[in-house]
Amino acid sequence: EVQLVESGGGLVQPGGSLRLSCAASGFPFSTVAMSWVRQAPGKGLEWVSGISSGGGSTTYADSVKGRFTISRDNAKNTVYLQMNTLKPEDTAVYYCARYLRPYYSGTYFREGQGTQVTVSS
Numbered sequence: 001e002v003q004l005v006e007s008g009g010g011l012v013q014p015g016g017s018l019r020l021s022c023a024a025s026g027f028p029f030s031t032v033a034m035s036w037v038r039q040a041p042g043k044g045l046e047w048v049s050g051i052s053s054g055g056g057s058t059t060y061a062d063s064v065k066g067r068f069t070i071s072r073d074n075a076k077n078t079v080y081l082q083m084n085t086l087k088p089e090d091t092a093v094y095y096c097a098r099y100l101r102p103y104y105s106g107t108y109f110r111e112g113q114g115t116q117v118t119v120s121s
Contacts, residue, residue, distance in 0.1 A: 002026040002111055004096050009115030012086055020081040020115060022096030030054075030074035033104040036081045038092035039114075046092070049081065050104030059104065064090075086119045093117075 008020040020036070035050040049060045049070040058070050069082040079096055093114040099106060 002098075002109075004098065004110075004112035006094060006096055006112045006115040009094060009117045011118045011120065013121050014087060014119055016086050016119070017082070017084045018086065018117060020083065020094055020096075020117075022079045022081075022112065024077045024079070024096075024098065027098065029077040029098075031102060033099040033102055034070075034072060034079040035097045035099070035104055035108055036070060036079075036094060037097055037108075037110060038090075038094045038117075040089075040092040043092075045110075048094070050099075051079065052104065053102035057103070083117070086117075088119045091117060091119050 003025045005023045031053050033052050036048040037045050038048050039045050051058045051070045051072055055072045067085045072079040093116050095110045095114045097108040097110040099108050
């Protein structure tokens with residue numbers, strides 16, 4: 001059974017930082033790309049960042065570029081999202097998602113419960 005378990009969210013002031021984690025199981029984690037996506041209240045799903053299977057290639061949405069960093073530890077089957085200089089508009093439920101190939105292209109599958117990030121003073 002595929003499982004993606006996100007953690008690390010919380011309430012943070014504008015300008016603050018958080019590190020999200022996503023523990024994966026039930027599929028060959030090290031062979032597929034991963035991504036983070038988010039959904040703000042009343043809005044649709046927004047793709048945030050992607051990382052290739054080996055971690056050597058990453059990409060970001062313009063809205064988070066320069067502030068967020070995606071990484072992965074294939075020995076721990078975990079993907080991370082370091083979020084710095086957080087803004088109120090980053091408030092959302094964050095999900096990790098898996099691809100079916102080594103590169104972040106095509107369909108991704110969001111199968112976790114997500115972790116809430118709230119940026120507010």
